[in-house]
Amino acid sequence: MxxxxxxxxxxxxxxxxxxxxxxxxxxxxxxxxxxxxxxxxxxxxxxxxxxxxxxxxxxxxxxxxxxxxxxxxxxxxxxxxxxxxxxxxxxxxxxxxxxxxxxxxxxxxxxxxxxxxxxxxxxxxxxxxxxxxxxxxxxxxxxxxxxxxxxxxxxxxxxxxxxxGTTGSVRTRIATVETTKPGDSPEGFGSVLAFLQRYGYLQDAKREHDTLTVRVSVALRKYQRLQSLPITGEFDEATREQMDTGRCGLPDLQRGMGFSAACAWTGPWEEYPSLTYAFDQGTSDISGDGEFQAVRNAFATWQAFLTPMSFAEIKPTDNPDIMVGWRPTVDPDLDMTGSAIAHADLPPDCETLEPGLPQPLHFDNGEATWCIGAQPGAYDVESVALHEAGHLIGLGHSSDPSAVMFPTINGNTTHRNLESDDRQGALFLYP
Known part of the structure; x- marks a missing residue:
């Protein structure tokens, strides 16, 4: 060539x-x-x-x-x-x-x-x-x-x-892996290593040969600390349950380091950004357009706190800053196989996915089930959208389990209010 x-x-x-x-x-x-x-x-x-x-x-x-x-x-x-x-x-x-x-x-x-x-x-x-x-x-x-x-x-x-070449052990359900102590190599442990690498806790997982080595133990300790779990350095029951909990698809760490406020939007605005968003695909899990209204509510929550920052809905053909939609589990933007149920991206100056607009706000329409409110076996759209919108304004994951920006969320729950950690991070970016 x-x-x-x-x-x-x-x-x-x-x-x-x-x-x-x-x-x-x-x-x-x-x-x-x-x-x-x-x-x-x-x-x-x-x-x-x-x-x-x-x-x-x-x-x-x-x-x-x-x-x-x-x-x-x-x-x-x-x-x-x-x-x-x-x-x-x-x-x-x-x-x-x-x-x-x-x-x-x-x-x-x-x-x-x-x-x-x-x-x-x-x-x-x-x-x-x-x-x-x-x-x-x-x-x-x-x-x-x-x-x-x-x-x-x-x-x-x-x-x-x-x-x-991106498939492999990450597709193995972590819930089936036995608890593991240092030096052990149980069947399926490669999926644990793939998880730790995917979310920023471990580099070059193949070097560990599906074994809980010293490096893996250090990565597990880091994960356990940021997830507010008992710090054991082992793959124990609490760690297994947390890794199998529904979560955001973005990493918790970048190059091994955590961040709570990555970067703010910059553009032609005099001070606060005025962002636009559009919907392209919904989900059959919810009747009517209830899922779209739930996302609108999430944007409105951030807008109410950060006024005069604003979010305006436009048509998909009008070049929005953000494109919202439900995607197959293997989303071309970011594979959500496993515990990931949704993902967005950070502002253009610090994005982690493909550069350029529109930034994605994508929900898993394959493995995850969606609802409005708290329902067994399903995830509340507004609660998840509130988290992903936090990424879109520039926030990373929080280590505070009460925060909207904590990386995991359980089904049959709602979390629609910004907490102290969320507000402090947002004000750091947009004082």
Whole structure:
């Protein structure tokens, strides 16, 4: 694969046909296009967007999927940065590439809002390094378009996850794992390690070989401390029960460190932000549009406390700051398999998922059951939305079990009022 700023005029996409073997045993042949976006993403991705006409642009392809690998900015290896050429190149490269990359992602999100794009997928940098040999800032997105004539290949989100290598022990239910002491390696313990890595307590879980090592014991102690559990360093009954409790899909720690207030929104506002949100998909668990009203109530709670900060509902086609909806468990934004029941993201300056607007507020519409109020076996939409809206304004998880921003929530309960810890964090961001 060659890089060129002259695509598509001088370097059109490489076109190859491959045989794809499905899990059910049958095989299909499909064409794969391999292209590079060029230095400024000049039409490398644009020609694959839905709705482009071949009458105006060459090399227009109607495709069901795009897998885009963005390796980040490439900088000259000049140790002496005072050289004029190095300084000019670096500044121009960053100023040109970042807006172009953001614009491409924004257009894809716009297609999602118009129901032309089914979803997108981000995987961990380590997975991208293995597949694409990119640097540590790399990221991939899986985008499915809906052309007028459906193509022959239809990959489910689960199949895409299998292809990207993110499935495995995390799918094992933690509730079935036996209590574990240091040095033990019970069946299914890999799911515990996957949980600790997923939520920021453990790095490179594969090094532990499904064993409760010293490193794992330290991670368990950290988890137990932040979850207000007895600190044993063992995988005991209390820890198992807490890990299997419904929770937010965002990590508790970033690079091993906790944060209660990550960053605030910045933009064209004079002081407090005026954010917009829209709904795209609801849930059949609740009759009518009761789930939407519950989310509106959650935004109103934060707005009442942070006035003049505001949240206004608009149409999905009007480029909202936040997109609210119910998604399959294997959400292209963030896999919610296991105990995760919902997720959002932080403001653009400190987001943890895919960069660019709209920020997601997604509920698991597969494994979780939703309700209005407290009902056995179901989660109250407003209570969960209040937590996720806290992330959207810039709050991280709290170690206070009484706080809305505590990472877990039980079914058959409601929590619709901001607590002291929530209010203090919000005022820190928006004084």
């Amino acid at each position: 060659a890089a060129s700023a002259a695509y598509p005029a001088l370097l059109p996409a490489l076109e190859r046909t491959f045989t794809f073997h499905h899990r059910d045993g049958h095989s299909q042949q499909h064409t794969v296009l391999l292209t590079d976006g060029g230095v400024y993403d000049n039409l490398g991705l644009s020609v694959l967007e839905p709705g482009r006409s071949p009458r105006h642009t060459q090399h227009v392809y109607d495709v069901p999927f795009i897998i885009a690998c963005a390796a980040g900015l490439v900088e000259l290896a000049l140790k002496a940065r005072h050289f004029m050429a190095g300084c000019l190149y670096g500044g121009q490269r960053k100023s040109a590439a970042r807006p172009g990359d953001a614009a491409s992602r924004a257009r894809l999100r716009g297609g999602a809002g118009r129901a032309k794009i089914e979803g997108r997928r981000s995987v961990t940098p380590s997975a991208v390094d293995t597949a694409c040999r990119l640097d540590h800032r790399a990221r991939t997105d899986r985008v499915q378009f809906r052309p007028e004539q459906p193509p022959g290949l239809h990959l489910s989100p689960r199949e895409v996850l299998v292809m990207s």
